[in-house]
Amino acid sequence: MSLFINRKVVVIGDRDGIPGPAIDECLKTAGAEIVFSSTECFV
Amino acid sequence: MNSVLKGSSFVLVHAPDMLIHGGTTQTTERIVNPDSEYLRKLPEHLRSFEEAVAYLPNQVYIGNKTPTDLAAAGDVWFDKPLQSASRFGSFGEIMPQDEFYLLLQTCDVFDLVMLDKDFVKETLPRFEKHPLVDAELLALVREGVDISEIEKAVNNEGAEGVYQNGKLIGCVKKAHDIDVNLNAEVIFENLISKASCALSLMHFIKTTGVEKSAIDLVLDCSEEAVGDMNQRGGGNLAKAAAESAGFVNASGADIRAFCAAPVHALIHAAALVASGTYENVVVAAGGSIAKLGMNAKDHVKKDMKALEDMVGGFAALISKNDGVSPEILSEFTGKHNVGTGSSPQAVITALVTEPLDKMGLKIADIDKYSVEMQNPDITKPAGAGDVPQANYKMIAALGVKRGELERAEINDFTAKHGMPGWAPTQGHIPSGVPYLGFARDDIMSGSIKRSMIVGKGSLFLGRMTNLFDGVSFILQANSGAGADAPDEQAGVSEHAVKRLIAESLRELARSMGAE
Amino acid sequence: MDLENQKRVKEFAEQYGPENVIVIIGAAEAEAAGLAAETVTAGDPTYAGPLTGVQLGLAVYHICEEAVKNEVDEGVYDEQISMMEMVLDVDEIVKEMETIRSQYSKY
Numbered sequence: 001m002s003l004f005i006n007r008k009v010v011v012i013g014d015r016d017g018i019p020g021p022a023i024d025e026c027l028k029t030a031g032a033e034i035v036f037s038s039t040e041c042f043v
Numbered sequence: 044m045n046s047v048l049k050g051s052s053f054v055l056v057h058a059p060d061m062l063i064h065g066g067t068t069q070t071t072e073r074i075v076n077p078d079s080e081y082l083r084k085l086p087e088h089l090r091s092f093e094e095a096v097a098y099l100p101n102q103v104y105i106g107n108k109t110p111t112d113l114a115a116a117g118d119v120w121f122d123k124p125l126q127s128a129s130r131f132g133s134f135g136e137i138m139p140q141d142e143f144y145l146l147l148q149t150c151d152v153f154d155l156v157m158l159d160k161d162f163v164k165e166t167l168p169r170f171e172k173h174p175l176v177d178a179e180l181l182a183l184v185r186e187g188v189d190i191s192e193i194e195k196a197v198n199n200e201g202a203e204g205v206y207q208n209g210k211l212i213g214c215v216k217k218a219h220d221i222d223v224n225l226n227a228e229v230i231f232e233n234l235i236s237k238a239s240c241a242l243s244l245m246h247f248i249k250t251t252g253v254e255k256s257a258i259d260l261v262l263d264c265s266e267e268a269v270g271d272m273n274q275r276g277g278g279n280l281a282k283a284a285a286e287s288a289g290f291v292n293a294s295g296a297d298i299r300a301f302c303a304a305p306v307h308a309l310i311h312a313a314a315l316v317a318s319g320t321y322e323n324v325v326v327a328a329g330g331s332i333a334k335l336g337m338n339a340k341d342h343v344k345k346d347m348k349a350l351e352d353m354v355g356g357f358a359a360l361i362s363k364n365d366g367v368s369p370e371i372l373s374e375f376t377g378k379h380n381v382g383t384g385s386s387p388q389a390v391i392t393a394l395v396t397e398p399l400d401k402m403g404l405k406i407a408d409i410d411k412y413s414v415e416m417q418n419p420d421i422t423k424p425a426g427a428g429d430v431p432q433a434n435y436k437m438i439a440a441l442g443v444k445r446g447e448l449e450r451a452e453i454n455d456f457t458a459k460h461g462m463p464g465w466a467p468t469q470g471h472i473p474s475g476v477p478y479l480g481f482a483r484d485d486i487m488s489g490s491i492k493r494s495m496i497v498g499k500g501s502l503f504l505g506r507m508t509n510l511f512d513g514v515s516f517i518l519q520a521n522s523g524a525g526a527d528a529p530d531e532q533a534g535v536s537e538h539a540v541k542r543l544i545a546e547s548l549r550e551l552a553r554s555m556g557a558e
Numbered sequence: 559m560d561l562e563n564q565k566r567v568k569e570f571a572e573q574y575g576p577e578n579v580i581v582i583i584g585a586a587e588a589e590a591a592g593l594a595a596e597t598v599t600a601g602d603p604t605y606a607g608p609l610t611g612v613q614l615g616l617a618v619y620h621i622c623e624e625a626v627k628n629e630v631d632e633g634v635y636d637e638q639i640s641m642m643e644m645v646l647d648v649d650e651i652v653k654e655m656e657t658i659r660s661q662y663s664k665y
Contacts, residue, residue: 002629003619007580010567012559012594015501016433017646018584021385021509022638023621027582029631035570038563039385039509041501042338042427042590043302043417043468071561075606340604388641426589433586433645440644453644 004032011037046316047368048518049360050251051479053104054135054242055467056143056354058335059089060206065231066336066351081340086209088342088349092139095352097124100418100465104355105132106480110462118463121350121420134480135246141166141207142173143238149183150238150287155230157196158205158213160187175245203227222272232332235354236267237284240329243356244288247325251360259321261285261295262312264304265328266471269297284327301505302415302474303512306498310516312361313371324361330354330469337468338425350421355472359479369486369518375402377515385511391441394497394515406442409460409517410491413478415499416464434497435461474498486520494518559597564607567598571614577665581618582626588650591620592658599662615664620655622648
């Protein structure tokens with residue numbers, strides 16, 4: 001079963017890992033409904 | 044004609060009490076968990092000034108040790124204090140907190156800094172001996188007030204306390220009763236940025252030997268917003284710091300782009316000089332008190348010293364081509380565009396390989412990359428990884444994608460074309476610029492030919508855009524043609540060669556005619 | 559995890575029901591990935607944010623985990639993420655995510 005069916009997706013990216021918008025681009029192709037996307041910065 | 048990197052300076056201020064009272068990790072904790080074990084334990088984890096001076100990455104920052112020394116010392120440094128270390132280095136210094144408080148007062152032109160008279164009396168003799176402190180500066184240190192006056196201002200009048208070894212020794216008063224942009228906390232933060240920027244400017248005059256009066260423009264690229272309620276980020280910290288440093292012929296302007304700002308500012312400076320608008324432009328920044336102790340919770344948890352106790356500053360002079368200093372290749376800069384996208388692959392392509400492609404160069408043709416040079420001693424224990432190492436791996440991984448490198452060569456590439464990070468986590472301070480001093484030395488000694496300076500910034504933190512930012516430029520050995528070939532760019536050396544041939548032919552013709 | 563992000567995660571869990579929310583993270587390090595995953599399942603381990611002591615038990619994955627990757631268009635993944643698989647220690651990250659999920663994830 002898809003991870004994303006009937007689920008709201010929250011994206012927490014990392015500017016030194018995978019940034020939020022890059023994750024969004026991927027998840028959109030999986031039909032995910034993204035309700036919030038953000039990128040964290042540890043430095 | 045390209046402009047050149049004429050010199051630079053790097054300063055640190057040891058700021059353990061500022062870490063406790065001004066770092067946002069701590070100010071937040073005091074609001075959320077005022078009785079936390081962390082806040083109770085933190086004072087035991089502060090470094091003494093001597094410990095901060097004996098810390099190898101700090102010695103690299105001020106130029107007494109090199110990135111090569113750092114790489115040779117393994118990958119953990121906090122447990123290996125240097126046996127002998129000086130607070131003064133070839134690029135600048137590490138200033139103790141108490142002396143810095145006096146400097147802070149000399150940078151305060153609105154009578155907002157009050158210091159305890161006993162503290163001033165105690166600290167002044169050492170401040171007087173500082174090689175860069177002259178009579179003019181000394182005259183700006185006030186005698187000090189009674190501690191009761193300071194207590195009253197802190198307890199009843201919204202002043203921000205200034206501490207030394209946990210003891211209240213002064214305060215910064217608010218500059219307005221209602222305007223939060225001029226409250227005591229903001230004024231303190233901005234004055235620290237201004238004073239550490241001014242200290243960088245003072246050192247830079249000493250390290251470069253250039254006349255103060257020769258500076259045309261200062262660009263400040265720190266991360267503070269200076270202004271009031273009608274223009275919150277109005278500026279101009281650059282001009283304020285230039286005034287404190289005595290640059291009477293300089294104007295100033297602030298450039299803000301989060302941690303990418305220093306590289307943006309250097310690209311601006313290089314273009315302003317190359318175009319002939321100005322001859323000498325200084326890019327400078329003071330440090331950020333808010334970021335002190337940002338990862339200290341993890342440091343305390345892991346029973347380490349709270350290593351983020353350094354306020355950083357730097358200054359770099361971009362000048363008209365002198366024929367010897369490394370050139371900034373203004374035509375071949377990299378930039379992350381609005382439409383670039385945020386995938387790491389797209390980012391590194393925009394910053395690194397696009398300018399290289401324009402020049403017909405490969406990734407390995409850059410001898411040293413200076414990326415985000417955060418000290419991994421600080422970030423690794425906090426689970427934030429090794430930031431410069433990750434950047435180097437990204438560059439190498441892109442090389443693999445482009446077929447310029449084998450996957451098995453990634454580690455060798457990062458060791459050869461990269462460096463361990465040594466800069467304090469002051470945001471803009473680690474961003475590409477910490478290598479400038481060494482880059483100039485390494486290029487002029489011939490040990491490397493080219494370096495790429497890369498700055499990146501997390502614009503999304505300001506909640507105005509989800510975009511990331513980044514810019515880069517290349518520093519290259521001077522072609523030697525210098526001021527002789529004012530209209531040539533890439534053809535500088537060709538021009539010089541043609542002129543030499545023409546001169547030889549004329550000489551030959553003259554000698555033949557004489558026979 | 560950033561305090562504001564914690565607040566938003568909490569709000570979404572309340573609004574949609576924790577069983578209907580999934581968190582996808584992009585952390586660079588296994589330790590950071592673990593901390594983020596722990597925050598949205600067992601509560602903020604740093605005791606600083608709105609999720610302190612709040613056991614949401616949300617479903618949480620790293621973008622580089624097979625379960626997520628398998629659902630994403632291959633070409634887009636290649637363009638957006640694949641280079642970072644050479645940079646990140648994906649095995650360590652996956653191990654950490656699995657550990658946290660098996661301990662604290664309820665959905």
